[in-house]
Amino acid sequence: MLNKIKSPKDLKKIEVKNLPSLCDEIRQALITKISIQGGHLAPNLGIVELTTAIHYVYNAPVDKIVFDVSHQTYVHKMLTGRAKAFTDTKHYHDVNGFSNPAESPYDLFTLGHTSTALSLACGLAKARDLQKQQHHIVTVIGDGSLSGGQAYEALNNIVEQGGNIVVIVNDNAMSIAENHGGYYQNLAKLRATNGTSQDNFFRALGLNYVYEPNGNDVQALLKTLQKVKDCTTPTVVHVHTTKGYGYEPAVTNPEIFHYTAPFEVATGTHKADNHADNYIEITYEYLRRNMTKDTKLVAITAATPRAIGFSTERRAQANKQFVDVGIAEEHAVAFAAGLAKGGAHPVFGVQGSFLQRSFDQLHQDLALDNNPATLLVIGDNVHGMGGSTHNGFYDIVQLGNIPNLLYLAPISKQNYLQMLDWSIKQTQYSVAIRVPDAVIDDPLPLTKQFTPDARVVVAGEEVAIIAVGSTFPLAQKVVTALQKQNFHPTLIDPVCVSRIDEKLLSKIAKKHRLVITLEEGALAGGFGQRVAAYYGDQNIKVHNFGFSVGLTQDFEPEAFLKQNGMTVANITKYVLNALK
């Protein structure tokens, strides 16, 4: 049936009684494709019936459907003309893993961060009402995403705005890991009472509320959605689904199968991980070891505990010294500031892309008072989470330009551990550390005491290369290439990217006529431009290498580096030309 569905119109030709078979077909396609290619398995398995029911009841694209975070839109894609991308291996790459207006008019927004759909839908509803249009608005948000403050802001406004809008809360009782916070206790109570509990978060905010316990029963969902579709005041449909539904390994282990690498379908096993050494384990090991010695050390996550190595067992072991605040990056930063002020030693590990939520809190709550918390900024390099919605290329823009905040970019394992250790033990600075991707050894012996000053790794003349963090191996190769051409480049590790080491830069100016900067991040507002500005009125030339091309597109790391001129050949060529 699936391959015959070119649009929701075709879906509606299928008899209701046959929809469960269609759902089976969809589920098989999901399992097969994701087992080969990897992807968000458990969230999509849980929402097969709900997505089918939505498209059966609503009339997209006239009616507007907005899926929050949109990693659960694989089924939506199948039902809106993109089935082949899930049933035909040759077409697997026709679609990306998120809602994507470039793919289809059924996808209204490029989405990837959580908790925004209700605001977007609220805007769509207002635009409809201003234009006196008649279509329906429906938005789907997971229970995990509802811990994000923006979702609450939107609920408040949806109530005040009024009119037709249906908010479907897809409650699978899970975030990526387990849920945290008072709000989740209320969801649990509502599930336990079949939606009848007097304590009701949604009703308290003034929303109509409907509970649907059978979130993986397509026929039950059809009935419920048909009832609420034409509501004239905002209505929440609280749907209880099962994350991973229909694939036993994913139901048993929804955290592992939230986003999964390729796996064996029959057993649900993953290929053994060959990474002998990675920063997740290095970080976890450091924290574990030090937590026993330092009972004031607290690790914090905003719903992505595994990004710093905290599996279920390890979380239990760390006990009160591990806090998952839920999807709540704004709170997380200010919470860390409060902990630091109170004398504790907080370490908040977070993907740089998600930390964008905390720009203001970093300024105001954390750095303005120099509260000595430590942030670990994860994945902000070309090999981190790719794609237009998840690239971590603005962290230096964000963290590198805040007065008082010390943003460190280690180049090696030894360097990283020394910074981390120093940061936790000091009480003068708010510190963020840009956790690199590849684990390499430091080219220099460890200093006794860490200082955030730049380090000269190779002393030379004429040209100096300043290589930020993860670009260091590339810089080393450029140095070698230039040495083969009888040049003697200087190689510098800047260590800190939130200030420039003026003492060293001034010294450099004497024996060099060209400075090259390398950073895996956006050029505009980045580190290199500060160096260029420092030398602006001196007799030394500066050229910045970093990213300006393709920042808003999905990309492959090596191609992206090449596109932005970040290759040994191109950088070497530039230097040779400039020194002519």
Added chain:
Amino acid sequence: MLNKIKSPKDLKKIEVKNLPSLCDEIRQALITKISIQGGHLAPNLGIVELTTAIHYVYNAPVDKIVFDVSHQTYVHKMLTGRAKAFTDTKHYHDVNGFSNPAESPYDLFTLGHTSTALSLACGLAKARDLQKQQHHIVTVIGDGSLSGGQAYEALNNIVEQGGNIVVIVNDNAMSIAENHGGYYQNLAKLRATNGTSQDNFFRALGLNYVYEPNGNDVQALLKTLQKVKDCTTPTVVHVHTTKGYGYEPAVTNPEIFHYTAPFEVATGTHKADNHADNYIEITYEYLRRNMTKDTKLVAITAATPRAIGFSTERRAQANKQFVDVGIAEEHAVAFAAGLAKGGAHPVFGVQGSFLQRSFDQLHQDLALDNNPATLLVIGDNVHGMGGSTHNGFYDIVQLGNIPNLLYLAPISKQNYLQMLDWSIKQTQYSVAIRVPDAVIDDPLPLTKQFTPDARVVVAGEEVAIIAVGSTFPLAQKVVTALQKQNFHPTLIDPVCVSRIDEKLLSKIAKKHRLVITLEEGALAGGFGQRVAAYYGDQNIKVHNFGFSVGLTQDFEPEAFLKQNGMTVANITKYVLNALK
């Protein structure tokens, strides 16, 4: 009595029956000082009794008190050793208007933005528990601030964390203007039912809940606080206060007296405003005129409607074409994106300092899909809201480095109106406009069609000055000064600060050997550094003028400009030296 209180210990020596007289004394001091100097009057008048009761019951600084946003801490300052700053005109300037650790150990954090106190207090409580300390934690948040998503994130986490923490909700049924959103309907219901309504937002989240209807009765407050002080699970005390209590003009008009300029105490009248022309009125007039023609035009505010000229009457007049989302900047930006996607023409006017909340939404929801909304960024210049917590110096860092977003910096009234009009009518770009401070006329005739390219205002040679928005009058004076020395500087209005006009810059390089950039904003990550980077490996020198000194301190505009070298004399001297 007030002047004898050197610390809360002295307060506790006063008999309970005499506290109302003390409150009267405090209130008189507030009215007198603020009538002379200006300040946050109504919020402080409303909280006199509550603050007195808190310091009577709690044992600060051992017990930790955190006031959200902290513009209501005048009374707290009086009771913690700083009474003179309110009773003695010679000492009026001893304190600033916000919680300030540099002033007193009773002020734990430098605060100014809303909705963060609960997160900070949650962190303090966790730090206490990790260290097995025994003190109490109490935090005070206004009903207005509770619409901010971060406060909701914090409430969720406070519940999960457990332990002793009291959250006092100071409910005066007002934000700066009236409140908006579903949550406020619940507060109103709770007030109307004396706290007994079954729909209860706080209980739904799992908090203990106590209602205190007499929020301006110090003795009633004492009893309530004594009851909850030693709670072992998180407790909300919902206190109903009257904004402006005890001063009739402020009670009658709490929006006007939220933050007030000097006024006449007897009548509550303000000196006539002599500003014949200002951007608030210019903006309002434009919007009003166009709203009737364009029914899809919607003005949006996040609880500061008067920043774009919308008084109570004007809000009523604009009706459905004006939306106050409450303190909810994250939602506001995504809401605007949804409106734009739906075909409406949203204009979100917001103080740049508060827009820092929306860094991620600007990237992801607004600009990634080029949703054609218009943002008006207000007060981001040296004459905007001053102080370490409210300066608007990071807007170019934030908005100028987002791919796809067009950030425009008008230099004149005509320029501004043309940009605004163009922005609302186009459908290709997400646009933000940096609203200037001083209203000046444009030095050039209006172009027929607006384009975001740089404009040469004075064509010259040797030195080119690129002056961003509000720095234009300064640049004009520098040009005049240089002309007197027989130089012929070029003067450029960059128009757009989120890209550099490479065509023009490349042309400039031919006849000039020095480029000066001027911006009222942080240098690091700003516009000037992009210009410096562009010219980095060319034979032209660049020097950036902007702010790097005193960014984290309170300041006076003229002194601050001078401190950062932004004076005619200093810039002229620099140029003359460099061209020698």
